[in-house]
Amino acid sequence: MMIHIRNALLLCFLLHNFHVIICSSNNTDRDILLSFKLQVTDPNNALSSWRTDSNHCTWYGVNCSKVDERVQSLNLSGLSLSGKLPFNLSNLTYLHSLDLSKNTFYGQIPFQFGYFSLLNFIKLAFNNLTGTLPQQLGQLHHLQSLDFSVNSLTGKIPSTFGNLFSLRSLALARNKFVGEIPSELGNLHNLSQLQLSENNFTGQFPTSIFFNLPSLVYLSLTKNNLSGELPQNFGNAFPNLRTLALATNRFEGVIPKSISNASHLQIIDLSNNRFHGSIPLFNNLKNLTRLTLGNNSLTSTTSLNFQFFDSLRNSPRLEILMVNDNNLAGDLPSSVAYLSGNLQQFCVANNKLNGSIPKGMKKFQNLTSFSFEHNDFTGELPLELGTLKKLERLLVYQNRLSGEIPDIFGNFTNMFVLEIGNNQFSGRIPTSIGQCKKLTSLDLESNKLVGEIPEEIFQLSGLTSLYLQGNSLNGSLPPEFNMEQLETMNISNNQLSGYIPNIELKGLKTLGLARNKFNGTIPNSLGDLASLVNLDLSSNNLTGLIPESLENLEYMVRLNLSFNNLEGEVPMKGVFLNLSQVDLQGNNKLCSISNEVMHKLGVTLCVASKNKKNILLPIILACIGAAVLFTSMFYLLWLLMSQKKKHKEEKTSLSSTPLKVLPQNISYGDIKLATNNFAAANLVGKGGFGSVYKGVFNISTCENQTTLAVKILDLQQSKASQSFSAECETLKNVRHRNLVKVITSCSSTDYKGDDFKALVMQFMPNGNLETSLYPNDLESGSLLTLLQRLNIAIDVASAMDYLHHDCDPPIVHCDLKPANVLLDEDMVAHVADFGLARFLSQNPAEKHSSTLELKGSIGYIAPEYGLGGKASTCGDVYSFGILLLEMFIAKKPTDEMFKESMNKFVSDMDEKQLLKVVDQRLINHYYEYSTQDSSSDCHNGGSGDSSHSDGADGNIHWMHKVEECIIAAMRVGLSCIAHHPKERWTMREVSSKLHGIKRSILGL
Template sequence: MCQSDSMCLIVFITLIQVTTFATFSANAFQEGDRVALQAFKSMIAHDPQGILNSWNDSGHFCEWKGITCGLRHRRVTVLNLRSKGLSGSLSPYIGNLSFLREINLMNNSIQGEIPREFGRLFRLEALFLSDNDLVGEIPANLSYCSRLTILFLGRNKLMGSIPFEFFSLYKLKQLAMQRNNLTGGIPPFIGNLTSLESISLAANAFGGNIPNSLGQLKELKSLGLGANNLSGLTLPHLRFFQVNRNFFSGSIPISLSNASKLEIIEALDNSFSGKLSVNFGGMKNLSYFNVAYNNLGSGESDEMSFMNSLANCSNLRTLIFAANKLRGALPHSIANLSDQLQNLIMTSNQLHGSIPSGIGNLVGLYRLGMGGNQFTGTIPKEMGKLQNLQGMGLYDNQLSGEIPSSLGNLSILSELLLNNNSLSGVIPSCLGSLKQLAILHLFENGLNGTIPEEIFNLTYLSNSLNLARNHLVGSIPTKIGNLKYLRVFDVSSNNLSGEIPSQLGLCSYLEEIFMRGNFFHGSIPSSLSSLRAVLAIDLSRNNLSGLIPKFLEDLSLEYLNLSFNDLEGEVPTKGVFANISRISVARFNRLCGGIPELQLPKCTENNSRNQKISERLKAIISTLSAVLGIVMVFFLCFCWFKRRRGLSKQQPSRPILRKALQKVSYESLFKATDGFSSTHLIGVGSFGSVYKGAFDQDGTIVAIKVFNLQRHGASKSFLAECKALKNIRHRNLVKVITSCSSIDFQGNDFKALVYEFMTNGSLENWLHPDAVPQKDVEIEIQKLTLLQRINIAIDVASAIDYLHHHCQEPVLHCDLKPGNVLLDNDMIAHVGDFGLARVRQEVSNLTQSSSVGVRGTIGYAAPEYGLGSEVSTNGDIYSYGILLLEMVTGKKPTDVMFEGDLNLHNFARMALLDHVIDIVDPILLNDVEGWDATTKQRLRQAKINGKIECLISMVRIGVACSVESPQDRMSITNVVHELQSVKNALLEAWNCTGEEVIR
């Protein structure tokens, strides 16, 4: 009780004042939160979901969407607007939300920098800003948020280094900054943040060694450092270790043996070499080990002994060491690997010796990859114990002997790839028990006997049945009609005979039929008319007779080869027959009609009458008239050649080259190049040679690409180029005038394409003139100026943009490089050589086991192609980025300087922004010599004001196009716009015309 009334009054008044002040203060702070949130809203430019519509004065801000408040003070504690499609920038007023514990703005399109005012949020525990477009450096004063346990800044465009001040974030458990442009090294102080459980710093530009101090992080369970420039390795307490696609070199450190808690080791696609000497015996929890795509291998006799210690890893489920240089024999300890092992992949090494029979103990295997080695001996019958096996690849080895019948026990096998070995004997009928089989490849062996009927009971055989290049005999069983879902059927180059079974027409999903080089006789069955999905048929070099069926016109064929048979009568003219580049009917003496390019005699009335005669009667007539037939054939040939000679003499000269060459023949190409003389040779590529030629009609100069059909893939390259160029027209694409698909004077198949001649040769010659022998060029090659290079860059980008986005069917070039960019008389660039091109629609039909494994040229091919990814527009963009960087730096991606931890992309990326002048082609910085004094002064000033900015922009675009992640590459449409802007800015800075600069 109060001692007096006056004292009680004083206390009462004081309580009222305190309460009033507290209420006023609370209201003031709440008002501050409301103002801060309104400021945040004001800087959001786009809100597609209307989330911020609730942020108005009709209700308390604690009721706004995305806002959570504390119950006591009614202050904002959580701001969560994740994945709302917001764009705009971050307001610095967020720093006034002093009660915030969590900010989650992940997966939006927020731009600009992270405000320094975030450092005022002393209560902040979790900051999620990943998957935005934030730029600039990471604010150092985020270190004031000492309660932070989660910091997610990944997948932005942040630059600079990890701030040293972060050493004070002792409570940090999860740190994610992957997929930015961060540089410098990984700070050693991170090893002192002992609460860390996961670190993700992959896909940045960090360099140097991985700090040894990270070994102190005893709570660390996940470490992601892939796609950096890191080296060094000492991390004993990890459970998950991932350093994919870095530049680690040298041996994998033996000290890795001390990481006894490791569960996952993923170190693929580096430059590790030497002997793998790690002792895995102490890694009891190891379940995943992948060191594919390195250079491991020492040549020592015991270099495969590392597998002995892996036998102690009882939890091992995946073991992959494919694409290295490992030699030697597999140790017998392979039999002691974990029975939980599911994936064992050792393809593309140099392993030899026999396959240990103990491999049959690995009863848990799902996939076994041993292809691309030098294994000898027989296939162990013990492999029949692997009844969980779904894929077996033993292709490209030197295995011999018979295919063991025990393989028939692998009841869930879906892929069996035994091609390219020396296997002999018959195809075991027990393979018909593999009811789940989708791919069966036995081609390129020495198998004999007949094709067992049981094979054709495999109704799941939907991908490919390839038995080509063996010694098989007999006929194709009529049960082939059971394979209703088969896509590829290949029995080429065997000794098969009989008629083509009509039941083949029941395989309604067939896309490719290859029966070349056998002894099939009879007519082409009419049942094939039901194959509406078929794209390619090759029945050449058989004994087929009768007429060419008209229904072949109606099929969706892209390739048809009927050469070297005994067919007769009229050749159709529609469908596939309308395109000389898609058909081959060589060595037919009794065919007539067809399109003019085939140069067959016209069909007479007798031809039409003969077509109505039954096959039986024709056989009788043929037998009785054999001698007369031979005489008539020679007579007709004589008349035909005489007629052709007469026509050629009467052929008038035409001014338009395209019309003059509509009926181009082998003979005319032979004459145009003086017999394909080496003096006319102007280039040699993967699938053929290019000659300069001049036609007699009007002396017009052309370029003639002659395909070397002895090279595997050359015919497909010819077809690919014809298909790609069929419906495309663009000023920056090389124009194809005509094609030739015929036979040479020796009766061999001949294919060629005739192009518009480019007087200034290839971009390759202009970028590297010192590497071009003077005898090989007819023009004076000089170094290109900056403006010439940017013009060429725009031309090439425009061509690729057209191919990708403006064709009826998008086209993937797949082999973009300076040698395939040609320059005309005005130095306008034209993209050529579509021999590896793919129409996008057909890419989905390519499987990993397909022989059409487009990869392009080393140095220019996208890195994902080397890992088996299908071709895409992103692959062309990567190649363009490398080409652009080569134009700026003057260095090829295969330059000897790019070894170990350096390639052209990283070389350019590390030079941004401050060191671009150090990497560019020196000629671009010295091209004002020899000018008058006034022009020199103006251009030297322009060099400062415009040239460097232009070069930086070109390097930036080249780097953005050639990043490793396909989805992160710059759009080719944006490339065209940005380069055009760069050119305009350059000319504006120079205040002169393009012609003046080039002079």
Template sequence: MLNSISLSCQLAALVWCFSLLLQSHHSFSVPSNETDRLALLAIGSQLEDDPLGVTSSWNNSTNLCQWTGVTCGHRHQRVTKLDLSNRTIGGTLSPYVGNLSFLRYLNLADNNFHGEIPHQIGRLVRLEALVLANNSFSGKIPTNLSRCSNLISFNARRNNLVGEIPAELGYNWLKLENLTIADNHLTGHFPASIGNLSTLERINVLGNGLWGRIPNNLGNLRNLILLNLGENRFSGIVPPSIFNISSLENVFLPTNRFNGSLPLDIGVSLPKLRGFIVAENNFAGSIPDLKNLEWLNLGSNNLGTGEANDLDFLTLLTNCTELTAIGLDDNRFGGVLPHSIANLSSTMTDIVIAGNQISGIIPTGIRNLVNLVELCMDDNKLTGTIPHAIGELKNLQLLYLDSNFLAGGIPTSLGNLTLLTNLALSSNDLQGSIPPSLGNCKNLIELHMADIELTGALPPQILSISTLSLSLDLSYNRLSGTLPLEVGNLKNLVYFNISLNRFSGEIPVTLSACTSLQQLYLQGNSFSGSIPSSLSSLKSIKELDMSSNNLSGQIPEYLENLSFLEYLNLSYNHFEGEVPTKGVFSNKTGISLSGNGKLCGGLDELNLPPCPSRGLKKRTDFLLKVVVPVTVSGVILSLCLVLFLARRRRSAHKSSVSQLMDQQFPMISYAELSKATNDFSSSNMIGQGSFGFVYKGNLGENGMMVAVKVINLKQKGASNGFVAECQALRNIRHRNLIKIITICSSIDFKGVDFQAIVYEYMQNGSLEDWLHQSEDQQEARSLTLIQRLNIIIDVASAIEYIHHHCQPPVVHGDLKPSNVLLDQDLVAHLGDFGLAKFLSSSPLDTAMETPSSSKGIKGTVGYIAPEYGMGGEASMTGDVYSFGILLLEVFTRRRPTDGMFNQGLTLHEFARTALPDKVMEIVDSLLLLEVQASNSRSCGDERLRTEECLVAVVETGVVCSMESPIERMEMRDVVAKLCRARDTFLGRMRI
């Protein structure tokens, strides 16, 4: 009985204890996620520029686990992941982020965050990944971050971080696998404590200001795959222990101050090594044995001894079946070029061995490297001839063989290299004539054949390569004959040098078409006659040398109006008459006129005799500049009055139109235009819009192809637009502006008023036709990346000209693809100035009233600046906005009115949210095919340059199309940035 009572008591006690345990468990359960909710709201309150409405879902109406970018754990509903990457968000990161105590993953990459990294992140002991890349975080890396002892990945690349890398990180981040803090402003030594992180797989500190020696204990990182210490100020020797980390696949040490020699057994100790770049250091000695490589860049060091066996290692590299690129340039390699170079992998795309002491011949077996894109052997001691076999390398784009001792003629087979963009053969012992077959290289942008004893005439085919833009250098040869008229095809050429040859005859007037020229050197020939007046169109010229020829006549006054001209050499010719005193002539150090015995006047410092009969000249000038214009003006006014009285039924502005036209453009009759267009046949119609119709025609006895825009006078404001366009174009000249040939303001055969403008005909139609082809278009056409770059730079140059080089400045007012016309060489010409306006001289650059001015928004939907919709005046910044949209359309091939752009998403936002890392996802798919084709034969650096170019271009379009006018760029800065982007693209083949 007692036992049963005792048992009952024990059971009751157990139940009571169990209930207490349950109560205790209930009282001390895990807190709710209210702390997380408050922390997120605090974070959201400090965010700025949230165009995608990321934080609009962050409110009390929904569970926080459903908020955008937020992920919760299943058990306790606490925030474990916060991903706000690539949302174009700005602002600072709230310290309350440290209250998300269950957070394992924090990703804020690709945004506009600024301010310091909150040290409260150090409270997040569960954090495994912290990604802050591509923002503007500043200040130091907080030492408190070392408390995140479970961190596996830290990526803060491309920010503005300063100071030293905290040594504490190397003592506490014992699980770290990825340390990426490249492209910041970090300084100091690289902490030796990082060598404690045995789990590390990636170290990337590229592009900082770190200095000193590399710690020896980095050799303890036996799991390391990537080591990138490039572009810092490291010095001393690289610890040998690093070259014993057998897991290493990529070692990047370029642009530092390392010295010493490289271990010769790297290929053995690093069996997985695929990428090895140590360019631009002070390494010396011999080349190590390397295997399994994909690319190798040892350029700009002191490697090699100058002895015979320096390049024997190339034979070993023939076993590297995946090798694509070799860079050995600017070292001290000597000896004979091994014939085994022709036995390298057929995957090779780049061989750069320039700037050494390599001798021997170029083996004919080079034809085996069928995928070669870049072959740079310049500045060596190579002998023999240029192998005909090089012409079989159909993928070759860059060929540099200059500054060697190559002999013989230039192989005609080079004309087979139709993809070639850069060819340099200067300073060799070559001889003979220039093969006309080189004219087949229609993609050349640079051609250097100076100082190689060339003889004979300059083939016109060479001057028909319209893509030549960087330079054409044929100086120090013995070329003879006249300079062919085809020189006018070089409209994009910047540098042209044919000095010290035997050219004769007159300077061709067609040279005036080369309006991009900045340096022109014609000295040391036998040119005769006067300087053509047409050269006044060379508005970009900076240096002009015509010395030591047989030129005569007076020095043209227009030379003093070339605003960029800094250096002018006309010495040792037969010039006579008065020397101008303005422009380049106002600076004695910028001109050279010696050896012309009949010159007078000019600056006193030139010590030339005074010009005779100054008084007579002044009287003549008075007659020419005052009396004659006044008399002519009186006659013109009288004629206008007679016309006004004879045609009273015409409006007052029509008389002003006739006066304007008569003064500036030749008039043509309706009958002539009707005949030229076959009575305005529908078969000749090439365009249509609210203004009327555009017809192609053959004008005059020579049948010149023209485009005739017939104004629809029934359309309100059309006649005003006609006047505005003529006013805008009458005093401006630029190679990228459409040219008016003649006009017609008359009546047709039915007695009805008729107005038309006749332009030069553009064989390749409009940019609109190329970007958005109609389904019934017979021939599929597409624009390459370089063609799009050239076209958009052409358009930008035209706008820069009318904005900054016209008095008064002009606003176009209707920039869009259909108003960009392309000639036979795909050079862009900006047209349709029907909405153009002149600007006042006030600081605000507001538009003056013109015949086309009227109330209401003018322009085309999608391209109109936002401020125009709120009554803003036409302005330069309005043009910049339209240009930005046009640029984005060219590279994405999406109209701003595309159906995908709705609910707040615009072409501008579409592009902005892709910057910088997702640009390749938004560009035209046709460009992607081109880039992919290039990638298949390019090394990583080349791909990076292409992407860099596209990022810069899209970034320019985004800044130009900002909603606020004050945030937009000026067109002069736009041109500069786009030209730099093009230079990046064109130079992408150098490794």
């Protein structure tokens, strides 16, 4: 009886105080929210309604239950809140939804602001939530949605999140989380959305998620560092999956065939991974809208291509198809024409596809991007492409397309990128290109185009880049340009003539007019192009003075005015102070008043300029006037005039000497003295016909010394004299910045009366390429970087291009190898050793001018030479190809690993195998130190999210770009070592390809 009375009294007490308990719970949630407000910075006062004198259920972003006013939803997304994530949010035990996403500032810089508002703006720009995820959040058993994406949260995902059994959506994207994804997330059987992209997650993706979450609809892991293989029953594990975004990770293995069983899939993005094998068939994906498989190691043949594209006929909603940057080979089938009519982006770039571009393209009236670049497509550009009025990007560069460029561009009113360079197009440039008024990039370089450049092109006001180099275009440039946005214009290597007009393009950064037939003077207006970074006017017929206005170009990095007919004094300010970036060689009438400029740029020393005489005259008159007044100054004046006369005679003497101020006929005694009696310590290296020494020459007219290289011929060898003659004959006819500069020669007798022959050349302090590739001390830090290797390859290709295509008659080197590539103090490469060089007659019936027996170096000799073939430019191309491959493999072609030959060894490899034989020091270097992000050539095809990455994500992007660059360079090498000479590229094509690779790695 007493117990019943006690229970009744307790029940009455609880009923009486029920409102007190409710208020206590409400006050707990209220206090937690107020504490949260105190711990974060609120620059926009978004939490101004959170006041102690109001009901917390009415506060901004807060929703409560109606019965007990417990907080069920907290949505503070996009408020620019900052500070560490408070731990006590886990005490909001009735939370169903927690959204603190996007607390990173987004907005535009104010057009006008004062000092203090600028400081506030800078503070605002760095607003975001930081800190780690509290483990206590795993206690929120009612939580259904958790979104902390787009902040700066760090640390790992707590394993306690596996206790959130009610959770349906987990979004942690675009933070700085690290470590492995906890396997406990596989306990979240109700989870339908998992968004973990753009973090620093590592390790293998948990198999528990693959097998335990059949309700998953959305899975995004893009831009992490995750690894492992996808299970073979992947498609069966996720029957409800609609979005699969795994781009930019390190997933590998074969893409499961079962993926087609996830029949609800709409988006598949597996790009930028390491998947290999053939592409699976997608027969059952009727809802598929986006398929992105780029930047993997997938392979195919013509028959597999047919099966793959035929399977996509069952995807009538397909809008984006990207299979770029793989190892796909063979022809594209005609079934491509049966793809979805909704197709908007079609990208197969950077593969090994060949044959012609399939017909039936006119079906794709919604197509905006057609990207077929970097393949081996042949035939003509289809006329039916002209019917695609929505086309914005047409990229077919670096193929083998031929014929005339069809005049189809009048309908492309939305076109902004047209890049069809590096093909074999002939004929004239269609004038209809001028109707593409929105065009920003036009690339027609390295084709066989003739005729004049249509004036309509120079009226494209939105054009930012224009590449027309490497054709046979003629005529002159228009007097006016309307390309207000132009940043890059390269029309080098053509037959253009006339005067260079006044170019008034304020945003121009690169101007290339080299290797044409321009004449007249350099316009002063070029000095007004304040943004100019690179200016190349080399190898023309320009005359007159170098405009002093060029001194004003403060952003100038490289100026090349070489091989013209310029004269007068070299300016001494601005870019001319950075002598390593100015090239003036081949202008014999240029001079300088500076000894440093004279030696560095290869110009003579000015005797006296007119300006100096004009300044000197009033000084002399003033001295004479002073002498009349002060007789005691006569003697001093006499001494002054005597000294000036002596100095003038010294200047005159110096200006009359050749380069490096050495006598033209240097003696055996001079060389013996300079090399310290041919001391072993001065021996630089040995070649086939002699030895090279370092020599320090004394200049007789002053106390200066000059270090040069001396090649001493070993006349005991029967062919040494002919080699000496061949080298002299060759080098006296060539001038190029990447050819070794011979200063003088010696043909005399030594002190014993024996014949003595030597060449005195520019000294290269960094030795030759062979010693740089194979340093004696591997720990010395002398590893050649990727960019250095590319630059050296470009330098050598440029020199060989000049010898083959710009010399009359053409010159064949016949002994190109790393030991004959010398490196100066700036690591600029110079091709040397022309002892086997020969001139090629333009008359087929005439024999080669050289009488030397054809020789070369084992491993670098073209196969046709072994069969008695005549010297040809194709032989040099072969040698260059071997040299280029050697630069990236760091193994000599005679190495045992190549067995039969480097040619056969490398040609049989795919890209993944190639990366395994690449110089691992180079790969390891970039794995350790790379931090730069780089985008794919196929725009918007890299990931499932259009945002940029930073930190480790940038490293992954950069490493992908490094690997792409290495493979692309080795592809060039492979194209040079084709067994049949006619299948090899020309050195002009090679040079253009390497420049393109360099632009790609630098993001230009």
